[in-house]
Amino acid sequence: MNFYLTTLVKLLTGVPLLLQLVSLSVSLGALLAVALALMLRSSLSPLVWIGRAYVFVFRGTPLLVQLFCIYYGLAQFGAIRNSFLWPILRDPFWCTILALTLNTAAYGAEIVRGGLQAVPHGQIEAARAAGMSGVLLFRRIIFPIALRQALPVYGNELILMVKATSLASIVTLMEVTGIAYALASETYRHVEILACAGLIYLSINFLLTRGLALIEHRLSAHMRLPKLVTVDATHY
Amino acid sequence: MPYFELMGFGPLGWGWYMMSAAGMTLAVSLSALAIGAILGSLAAAAKLSRSRVAYGIADAYTTVMRGIPDLLVIYLFYFGGSLAITVIAQRILQSNQFIGVPSFLTGALAVGVVSGAYQTEVIRAAYLAIYPGEIEAARAFGMSRLLVSRRIILPQLIRFAIPGMGNVWQAVLKESALISVTGLVELLRAAQVGSGSTRQPFDFFITAGAIYLVLTAVSTWLFHRAESRASRGVRRA
Amino acid sequence: MRDLRAVLLVAFGFLAAGILGANAKDWTTVRIATEGAFRPWNFVEGGKLGGFDVELAYELCKRMNVTCELMAQDWDGIIPALQAGKYDAIMAAMTITPKRREVIDFSRTYAVGPHGFAVQKAGPLANLPGAGKSLSLTKDADEAKKVVDGMRDMLKGKVVAAQVSTTDLAFLEKYFGDVATVRSYKTTEQHDLDLIAGRVDLIMTGVTALNATIEKPGYETLTLAGPTFTNDVFGEGTGVGLRKSDPELKAMFDKAINSSIADGTLKALHLKWFKTDNSPKE
Secondary structure (H helix, E strand, C coil), X not given: CHHHHHHHHHHHCCHHHHHHHHHHHHHHHHHHHHHHHHHHXXXXXXXXXXXXXXXXXXXXXXXXXXXHHHHHHHHHCHHHHCCCCHHHHCCHHHHHHHXXXXXXHHHHHHHHHHHHHCCCHHHHHHHHHCCCCHHHHHHHHHHHHHHXXXXXXXXXXXXXXXXXXXXXXXXXXXXXXXXXXXXXXXXXXXXXXXXXHHHHHHHHHHHHHHHHHHHHHHHCHHHCCCCXXXXXXXXX | CCHHHHCCCCCCCCHHHHHHHHHHHHHHHHHHHHHHHHHHHHHHHHHHCCCHHHHHHHHHHHHHHHHCCHHHHHHHHHHHHHHHHHHHHHHHHCCCCCCCCCHHHHHHHHHHHHHHHHHHXXXXXXXXXXXXXXXXXXXXXXXXXXXXXXXXXXXXXXXXXXXXXXXHHHHHHHHHHHHHHHCCCXXXXXXXXXXXXXXXXXHHHHHHHHHHHHHHHHHHHHHHHHHHHHCCCCCCC | CHHXXXXXXXXXXXXHHHHHHCCCCXXXXXXXXXXXXXXXXXXXXXCEEECHHHHHHXXXXXXXXXXXXXXXXXXXXXXXXXXXXXXXXECCCCECCXXXXXXXXXXXXXXXXXXEEEEECCCCCCCCCCCCCEEECCCCHHHHHHHHHHHHHHCCXXXXXXXXXXXXXXXXXXXHCCCCEEEEECCHHHHHHHHHHCCCCEEEEEHHHHHHHHHCCCCCCEXXXXXXXXXXXXXXXXXXXXXXXXXXXXXXXXXXXXXXXXXXXXXXXXXXXXXXXXXXXX
């Protein structure tokens, strides 16, 4: 029992790095995803083609291949090693962030595009008829509807990103999987330690799922029946 | 060495090596998909059954396998898999002999077990999409359970499941890259070997990426064809 | 249902018979695993395994009157797979350490080799203190401590690396863990590549392996630096890894190694692969 407790404590020290990786890559990735979604919906065909090519490449190749390309592949070129980019690309943390961001942006682009598409055109017409345009139209009409549509799917993507951070262990980062791997290779108690690591990921994903369900619940209040209030007549 | 000579099929080229590794990727992915299909069907059946116990087990299976990283599952099978089977053999069969689990099977099992969790949902959703009235009507006609499954349920199940299965297959294909950590020489591992040997990692990983793209693109096209063929004669809304 | 039970019983019966019948406790075949990625001890060339460990394996099997089956296995899983029974012995430049002795057994040593550092020639660490000195951490403790302290100053804020699950990693973490960033890699090749790229500033592994690495084309920018170490965390030397449940196999290996020392074959193999005689002195 003591072994499991000490293992869990040691593994938990990797959680901050895991959270850093997820939050940074998902937020940067979301920004890129919005840009890509706009490109995909634009009327300029070169932009559409670039967007489609980007999504095709980054959804069609494994994340690990993308990570290796950035981490090992780019280091091959002397031009990169001597440039201003090197302090960033030298660090496995930023290589991983870059790979995770580029990857999640491709999936996010499709999700955002789907969300924007789900806004009924009639609503936009009505808003325009009422005199709304530009930022106001986006803020009051398009964004809320698109968000409600996209959030469940993006929540799924968030959970996938939490799992994806485990790949960082392959490029020497000491997040939860990395610590588990190193610990197991010293003590040779692989199954127990890896099981503890699995428990940690399950807990994080459980909390995430609950949190997302709560947000969805709050956002869809207008679609639920109002709570019935009963008045007890005998109390008077 | 210039790229096309490096990747070519000549004596110094790595072309054949990468191609055979791509073949290995396909082989292990197909095996994993098959294993996942078996597990997914069992778990979907469990989830659709009236038994609370069966539902609970299936639910635990899908929750765990969708909640922990695939890399962790692969490590568990890699470091512990042989151990588990040998321990079972020792207890049941009183033997100290090793039952070989080659690394191909370890990888296929690991990816298959995870894929099965996702396939459960695909199969279950497909089954629920079948109009229950048809099954009732078939039973009213006197069709046996087996006949109903064969003539009514299965064809529609397959048709409804194809889009979801397309996604599952793409996921399995990409997850097969993680099996490289077990030492199996599939595409990514081959790229690593090549890049270590020639110190040109970019060329090798770009090539591996390109081959994966070809595999996913062809898969997408094949699934579209399968979907159109399965939906022939069906009136579109 | 009864039929199913009968079928299962028969299937189990066949399986059990097949397994029990093929009992290999009388050691006619010995399966030996090596890493296959650690020149000059073991490597893969043209699809076949080669190197010091491989050649010694065949030599020892000849002396033990058994057939050898050699296979490659990634370093990080090499001990778990031995315990699971995938093979019977490990000959992969594995040093005998107390930590490893907790889980597996070893034959007597067949090599003793120092461990050292490699850095970039043009880098700031090329002039580490104690250059070229060969120090035993137990016998030359004072001098070793002085050199290590000198190194600690130079390594402040630097990145050092070694392969996962090795004595080198244990050494780096023990002596430099608080001043430098210690990174662990799955294979030695990966940390070699990162040393060339400049991602890490220093790597540590066996000196024989470092020499082989530096000789490879494209690795000319690297050089050995600082002292070499033996003993303490580096254990008593390199031996054959064996399961604790196979004492007869251990005896067979010990006898074979002893005889190869006695008639000079081991020394000849050392000179062939390492150019120096790293064979055990007793």
